[in-house]
Amino acid sequence: MQEGVDMRRMGCALVVLATLAGCGEQAPSSSPNQAGVAAEAGPVDDGKADCALGGSQEWAHDCVVERAGKMLTLRHPDGGFRRFHVLDDGRGLEAADGAEAAKLTILDDKQIEIVAGGDRYRLPAQIGAAGGQ
Template identity: 85%
Template sequence: MKRIGGILVVLATLTGCGEQAPSAQRQAGATAQAEPVDDGKADCALGGSHEWVHDCAVERAGKMLTLRHPDGGFRRFRVLDDGRGLEAADGAEAAKLTILDDKRIEVVAGSDRYRLPAQIGATRRP
């Protein structure tokens, strides 16, 4: 797992409005490795599954991020301002964050995994 120290992670705003048009790659039926699309959903692999599906609804209200599972379950996270990305907002399981590339992060909480769009850049030191 990559360490995040010294890197600023800013989660992209996910509104669920679905107004952003899919990229040409998605229209052509490309896999989940294509450019992320803000359609109000995130890729998720739940309950220890190895299969990723684009089926977890994303809700953002201020600093709170809720990821809703198709079966009605959900996870809540708090978006952090200190460059660490996010942390579990409730529950006993801590969130672990991994940078996948310059546009996505993977968040693991318990046996659930999520891939979210993010803007990643180096922090400046005074």
């Protein structure tokens, strides 16, 4: 049985979560000629995340992402939220509140998924090898 991703790929979590530092901030504007290229590049970091809340199978792009230092907050459209500590030890993150552990999965080289309880979030990320792997 495979749980999430293997430890070698999980070592990339630091690189992944480091890219979230800009979440919630306005991205620099690009020229109109670059708009098509950006659309093909993958998920856009617009300060929001795709989320499926309360065990729902339906995804919506309406959870707000906030990053303050080592704290990542994902705000739900109904006013609820989840907070996570960004870790420096290669595990990625852990739940900051409550008893439900967070599980981080690398979906591809442009996106990660975080699961905590019945809530799931997909965040844009740049995946890279940590430590030259």
